[in-house]
Amino acid sequence: MNDRRPPEEFTDVNEAVGAEWESETTPYERIRHVIRRRYSPVSADAVADDARTAPKTARKHLNTLADEGFVETTPGEHGSTLYRRSPESLVVQQAADILAHVSTDELATRIQEMREQLTEYQAEFDVDSPEELAVNQTNQALAESGSQPDEVDPERIREWKTLRRNLAFANAALSIGNAEQFVDGDRRSTDENVPA
DSSP: OOOOOOOOOOOOHHHHHHHHHHHHSOHHHHHHHHHHTOOSOEEHHHHHHHHTSOHHHHHHHHHHHHHHTSEEEEEOGGGOEEEEEOHHHHHHHHHHHHHHHSOHHHHHHHHHHHHHHHHHHHHHHTSSSHHHHHHHHHHHHHHTTTSOOOOOOHHHHHHHHHHHHHHHHHHHHHHHHHHHHHHHHHHHHHHHTSOO
16 A cells, blocks of 8 residues: 655745745845846836836835935836946945955955056056057057967956956955044044043
């Protein structure tokens, strides 16, 4: 004899997780979560679908997020508005992530090291940027129509571009970290002046 019972009715795991997410969060939180991962413009209707809310609610919260600087708007077709994560909010988030793991003193040291490495790339290729190198190679190829320009390792170019990006984020993090120290210092000095 077989004691096995038939399986219970299959439930869609994605739907179950989505329903749980919807019950545990507000529409604003879901919309912020959805738009946080959008780097190209998208309609409020698309955000509403992903955030499991009504388009009108999505528009309202997206406009609030735009007012806060978290979202950037662009005109769409037929007078519609498209939304995407603002570059400024990405920089601030990246800076906050860096500051959560690295002290400002250590960050200043790392920035100096990255600047030195950047100078090495510039000396190696005798240009200020990877873009300038590409222009020089194109000009060389056009001037010497029969010959190929010196081949540059694409991995070295990627490393150079990554270094510049990381340096920019590190500089932003250091600036924010220093500014926060002044804000905290101003807050303490104001608190110290208040009689107990």
